[in-house]
Amino acid sequence: MNGAPMKTLESVLRAALLPLLVGTLTAAAPAMTSRTATPFGHWLNPHGDVEVAVTPCGAMLCGTVVRVGGKALADAAEAGAGQLLGTQLLRDYRRQNDGGWQGEVFVPDMGESFFSRIHQLDPGHLKISGCVLHGLICKSQTWTRQP
Incomplete structure:
Protein backbone atom coordinates (compact mmCIF):
# COMPACT_ATOMS: atom_id res chain seq x y z
CA MET A 1 0.00 0.00 0.00
CA ASN A 2 1.15 3.51 -0.69
CA GLY A 3 0.15 5.01 2.70
CA ALA A 4 -2.89 6.91 1.43
CA PRO A 5 -5.42 5.00 3.61
CA MET A 6 -3.31 5.74 6.73
CA LYS A 7 -3.27 9.48 5.96
CA THR A 8 -7.01 9.40 5.47
CA LEU A 9 -7.51 7.64 8.81
CA GLU A 10 -5.15 10.14 10.46
CA SER A 11 -7.09 13.03 8.91
CA VAL A 12 -10.40 11.59 10.09
CA LEU A 13 -9.09 11.09 13.62
CA ARG A 14 -7.63 14.58 13.73
CA ALA A 15 -10.93 16.07 12.48
CA ALA A 16 -12.90 14.09 15.07
CA LEU A 17 -10.60 14.62 18.05
CA LEU A 18 -9.73 18.31 17.64
CA PRO A 19 -13.24 19.62 18.46
CA LEU A 20 -13.43 17.20 21.39
CA LEU A 21 -10.08 18.43 22.73
CA VAL A 22 -11.05 22.11 22.35
CA GLY A 23 -14.39 21.44 24.09
CA THR A 24 -12.63 19.68 26.96
CA LEU A 25 -10.16 22.54 27.44
CA THR A 26 -12.96 25.11 27.34
CA ALA A 27 -14.98 23.18 29.93
CA ALA A 28 -11.91 22.94 32.18
CA ALA A 29 -11.15 26.68 32.04
CA PRO A 30 -13.23 27.65 35.12
CA ALA A 31 -11.48 24.97 37.19
CA MET A 32 -8.10 26.26 36.08
CA THR A 33 -9.09 29.80 37.03
CA SER A 34 -10.01 28.81 40.60
CA ARG A 35 -6.64 27.07 41.00
CA THR A 36 -4.79 30.18 39.90
CA ALA A 37 -6.79 32.59 42.10
CA THR A 38 -4.52 34.48 44.46
CA PRO A 39 -4.80 34.36 48.25
CA PHE A 40 -3.48 37.92 48.49
Whole structure:
Protein backbone atom coordinates (compact mmCIF):
# COMPACT_ATOMS: atom_id res chain seq x y z
CA MET A 1 0.00 0.00 0.00
CA ASN A 2 1.15 3.51 -0.69
CA GLY A 3 0.15 5.01 2.70
CA ALA A 4 -2.89 6.91 1.43
CA PRO A 5 -5.42 5.00 3.61
CA MET A 6 -3.31 5.74 6.73
CA LYS A 7 -3.27 9.48 5.96
CA THR A 8 -7.01 9.40 5.47
CA LEU A 9 -7.51 7.64 8.81
CA GLU A 10 -5.15 10.14 10.46
CA SER A 11 -7.09 13.03 8.91
CA VAL A 12 -10.40 11.59 10.09
CA LEU A 13 -9.09 11.09 13.62
CA ARG A 14 -7.63 14.58 13.73
CA ALA A 15 -10.93 16.07 12.48
CA ALA A 16 -12.90 14.09 15.07
CA LEU A 17 -10.60 14.62 18.05
CA LEU A 18 -9.73 18.31 17.64
CA PRO A 19 -13.24 19.62 18.46
CA LEU A 20 -13.43 17.20 21.39
CA LEU A 21 -10.08 18.43 22.73
CA VAL A 22 -11.05 22.11 22.35
CA GLY A 23 -14.39 21.44 24.09
CA THR A 24 -12.63 19.68 26.96
CA LEU A 25 -10.16 22.54 27.44
CA THR A 26 -12.96 25.11 27.34
CA ALA A 27 -14.98 23.18 29.93
CA ALA A 28 -11.91 22.94 32.18
CA ALA A 29 -11.15 26.68 32.04
CA PRO A 30 -13.23 27.65 35.12
CA ALA A 31 -11.48 24.97 37.19
CA MET A 32 -8.10 26.26 36.08
CA THR A 33 -9.09 29.80 37.03
CA SER A 34 -10.01 28.81 40.60
CA ARG A 35 -6.64 27.07 41.00
CA THR A 36 -4.79 30.18 39.90
CA ALA A 37 -6.79 32.59 42.10
CA THR A 38 -4.52 34.48 44.46
CA PRO A 39 -4.80 34.36 48.25
CA PHE A 40 -3.48 37.92 48.49
CA GLY A 41 -5.97 40.52 49.68
CA HIS A 42 -8.15 41.17 52.72
CA TRP A 43 -9.91 38.26 54.46
CA LEU A 44 -12.52 38.17 57.22
CA ASN A 45 -12.71 35.35 59.78
CA PRO A 46 -15.96 33.36 60.16
CA HIS A 47 -17.04 35.40 63.20
CA GLY A 48 -16.62 38.68 61.32
CA ASP A 49 -14.42 40.23 64.00
CA VAL A 50 -10.90 39.84 62.55
CA GLU A 51 -9.75 41.11 59.15
CA VAL A 52 -6.31 40.11 57.91
CA ALA A 53 -4.35 41.59 55.01
CA VAL A 54 -2.58 38.70 53.24
CA THR A 55 0.47 39.89 51.34
CA PRO A 56 3.61 38.48 49.75
CA CYS A 57 6.66 38.47 52.04
CA GLY A 58 9.40 37.82 49.53
CA ALA A 59 8.64 34.35 48.15
CA MET A 60 6.40 33.63 51.14
CA LEU A 61 2.93 34.67 52.28
CA CYS A 62 2.16 36.64 55.46
CA GLY A 63 -1.04 37.94 57.04
CA THR A 64 -1.41 40.91 59.40
CA VAL A 65 -4.46 42.00 61.41
CA VAL A 66 -5.84 45.26 59.98
CA ARG A 67 -9.19 45.32 61.81
CA VAL A 68 -10.38 43.67 65.01
CA GLY A 69 -13.39 43.95 67.25
CA GLY A 70 -16.02 42.08 69.20
CA LYS A 71 -15.23 38.75 70.79
CA ALA A 72 -11.75 38.47 69.22
CA LEU A 73 -10.62 41.67 70.93
CA ALA A 74 -12.03 40.51 74.28
CA ASP A 75 -10.49 37.01 73.93
CA ALA A 76 -7.06 38.44 73.05
CA ALA A 77 -7.18 40.86 76.01
CA GLU A 78 -8.25 38.05 78.36
CA ALA A 79 -5.32 35.92 77.17
CA GLY A 80 -2.93 38.85 77.70
CA ALA A 81 -2.15 39.12 73.97
CA GLY A 82 -2.12 42.91 74.20
CA GLN A 83 -2.37 44.88 70.98
CA LEU A 84 -3.96 42.64 68.33
CA LEU A 85 -4.08 45.26 65.57
CA GLY A 86 -0.89 44.93 63.51
CA THR A 87 -0.13 41.41 64.76
CA GLN A 88 1.13 39.02 62.13
CA LEU A 89 -1.19 35.98 62.39
CA LEU A 90 -0.02 34.17 59.23
CA ARG A 91 3.73 33.66 59.22
CA ASP A 92 6.28 32.27 56.78
CA TYR A 93 3.92 30.40 54.46
CA ARG A 94 5.60 28.70 51.52
CA ARG A 95 3.76 27.62 48.37
CA GLN A 96 3.24 23.86 48.09
CA ASN A 97 3.05 21.65 44.99
CA ASP A 98 -0.72 21.24 45.46
CA GLY A 99 -1.22 25.02 45.11
CA GLY A 100 -1.75 25.54 48.83
CA TRP A 101 0.53 27.19 51.37
CA GLN A 102 2.22 25.86 54.50
CA GLY A 103 3.55 27.90 57.42
CA GLU A 104 2.58 28.96 60.94
CA VAL A 105 -0.56 30.55 62.31
CA PHE A 106 -0.34 32.57 65.51
CA VAL A 107 -3.42 32.18 67.74
CA PRO A 108 -3.44 35.26 70.01
CA ASP A 109 -5.97 34.01 72.56
CA MET A 110 -3.75 30.95 73.13
CA GLY A 111 -0.47 32.87 72.80
CA GLU A 112 0.95 30.13 70.56
CA SER A 113 1.89 29.44 66.95
CA PHE A 114 0.87 26.25 65.19
CA PHE A 115 1.78 24.43 61.98
CA SER A 116 -0.73 25.58 59.38
CA ARG A 117 -1.97 25.07 55.85
CA ILE A 118 -3.93 27.45 53.65
CA HIS A 119 -5.96 26.30 50.66
CA GLN A 120 -7.96 28.62 48.47
CA LEU A 121 -11.35 26.97 47.99
CA ASP A 122 -12.46 29.50 45.36
CA PRO A 123 -11.67 33.17 44.62
CA GLY A 124 -13.74 34.29 47.63
CA HIS A 125 -12.83 31.72 50.31
CA LEU A 126 -9.69 30.54 52.11
CA LYS A 127 -9.54 27.46 54.29
CA ILE A 128 -7.01 28.08 57.05
CA SER A 129 -6.02 25.09 59.19
CA GLY A 130 -4.05 25.17 62.43
CA CYS A 131 -2.55 21.82 63.36
CA VAL A 132 -0.67 19.95 66.05
CA LEU A 133 1.73 17.06 65.53
CA HIS A 134 2.81 18.59 62.18
CA GLY A 135 -0.59 18.23 60.56
CA LEU A 136 -1.92 15.10 62.20
CA ILE A 137 -4.75 16.85 64.07
CA CYS A 138 -6.12 20.09 62.58
CA LYS A 139 -8.88 22.61 63.12
CA SER A 140 -9.98 24.67 60.13
CA GLN A 141 -11.85 27.88 59.43
CA THR A 142 -13.14 29.27 56.16
CA TRP A 143 -12.36 32.96 55.71
CA THR A 144 -14.16 35.26 53.25
CA ARG A 145 -12.51 37.73 50.86
CA GLN A 146 -13.28 41.39 51.52
CA PRO A 147 -13.59 44.06 48.82
